[in-house]
Amino acid sequence: MAKFALITGGSRGIGRAICLELASAGYSILLNYHSNEEQARLTQNMVLEKGVTCELLRFDVANKEDVQSTLGGWLEEHKEDILEILVNNAGVRKDNLLLFMPDEEWDQVLSTNLDSFFSVTKLVLGNMLINKFGRIINVVSLSGVKGMPGQTNYSAAKAGLIGATKALAQEVARKGVTVNAVAPGFIKTDMTEELDEKALSGMIPARRFGEPEDVAHIVGFLASAGANYITGEVINVNGGLYT
Ligand code: NAP
Numbered sequence: 388m389a390k391f392a393l394i395t396g397g398s399r400g401i402g403r404a405i406c407l408e409l410a411s412a413g414y415s416i417l418l419n420y421h422s423n424e425e426q427a428r429l430t431q432n433m434v435l436e437k438g439v440t441c442e443l444l445r446f447d448v449a450n451k452e453d454v455q456s457t458l459g460g461w462l463e464e465h466k467e468d469i470l471e472i473l474v475n476n477a478g479v480r481k482d483n484l485l486l487f488m489p490d491e492e493w494d495q496v497l498s499t500n501l502d503s504f505f506s507v508t509k510l511v512l513g514n515m516l517i518n519k520f521g522r523i524i525n526v527v528s529l530s531g532v533k534g535m536p537g538q539t540n541y542s543a544a545k546a547g548l549i550g551a552t553k554a555l556a557q558e559v560a561r562k563g564v565t566v567n568a569v570a571p572g573f574i575k576t577d578m579t580e581e582l583d584e585k586a587l588s589g590m591i592p593a594r595r596f597g598e599p600e601d602v603a604h605i606v607g608f609l610a611s612a613g614a615n616y617i618t619g620e621v622i623n624v625n626g627g628l629y630t
Contacts, residue, residue, distance in 0.1 A: 390469050390471050391415045391416070391417045391472075392471065392610070393458075393473050394406050395419040395476050395503065396421070396476045396477030397418035397419055398430055400574070400578060400599055401476060403599065405602070407437065407603065411437055417442050418442065419477065420443065421447055424443075428443070444457060445457070448477045448499060449495065454503070454510065471521060472521070473522070473524070475508065475523070478526065480578065483540075493540045500541065501544040501551075512559070516564060519562055521559075521562075521564035522609065522610045524569060524609050525551075525552050526571070526606075527545040527568045527569065529570055529625050529628060533629060552566050552619065552621065556618040566618055567622065568622070569621075571624050572625025573587060573628070575597070575599070579596065590628070591626045593627055
C-alpha cells in the first residue's frame with residue numbers, strides 16, 4: 388500500500404516544484420501531464436532521486452472522457468493504494484480583450500482551469516471521504532482574486548475555482564478532507580516567459596517574480612498534518628502585489 392499525491396500539470400513549472408515538495412514529504416507521486424513527455428520524464432527522474440515512486444499519467448484535464456478513462460482506470464488498478472492528496476494545478480491562459488476573444492479561447496481556458504476541477508476531483512473525492520482524510524489544493528491566481536484586464540476568461544475560471552474551493556470545503560470538512568486554494572502572482576515559469584519581468588517587477592512590493600518553490604512550499608504545508616484545521620482558504624503567494 389502506498390500513499391499517493393496526484394499533481395495535475397506536474398511536468399513543468401509550479402507543478403514540478405509541487406511534485407518535488409510532496410515527494411520530499413514521502414508521498415508517492417502520480418504525475419499528470421498533457422503533451423510534454425520529455426519534461427514529464429525529467430520531473431519523474433527528479434522525483435525518483437528523492438527515493439519515492441513516480442508514475443506518469445498522461446491525460447487532458449479538459450477532456451471529461453479522457454479523465455474518466457485514464458484516471459478512472461488508474462484508480463481501478465490501484466485499489467490497494469491511497470490517493471491522499473490532489474493538487475489541481477494544470478492550467479493555461481489565452482489572453483485577449485473580451486471584445487476580440489474567439490469562443491475557443493474562452494472555452495479552452497474555462498475547461499482547462501475550471502471544468503477540470505469538477506471531473507478530476509469528483510473521481511478521487513469518494514475514497515478520501517471513506518478514508519476520512521484527504522487534501523485538495525487548487526492552484527488559482529491573483530487574476531481570479533482581483534480580476535485582470537485582458538484575462539476575462541482566466542479571471543473567470545480562477546474566480547470560479549475559488550468559489551468551488553470554499554463551497555466544497557464546507558461540504559467535506561467533517562470528514563477530515565480539507566480544500567484550499569493557493570493564488571500565485573507572477574511566478575517564473577513557461578507561462579510567464581514572454582512577460583517583461585523587469586518592468587512588471589517594479590509594481591511588485593518584493594521587486595521580483597516568485598520562484599515555483601515559493602508556491603510549492605505553501606502547498607506542502609497545506610498538505611501536511613499541521614494544516615488540519617485550515618480549510619476553505621485562499622492563500623496569496625505574490626510578493627505583496629495584491630495586499
Ligand atoms: P506552465 O509552466 O505553463 O505549466 C503548465 C502545466 O499544465 C504543464 O505541466 C502542462 O502539461 C499542464 N497542462 C496544461 N494544459 C493541460 C491539460 N489540458 N491537461 C493536463 N495538463 C495540462 O504553467 P505554470 O506557470 O507552472 O502554472 C501552473 C498553475 O499555476 C496554473 O494553474 C496557472 O494558471 C497557475 N498560475 C501560474 C502563475 C505564474 O505566474 N506562472 C500565476 C498564477 C497562477 P505539459 O507539460 O504536458 O504541457
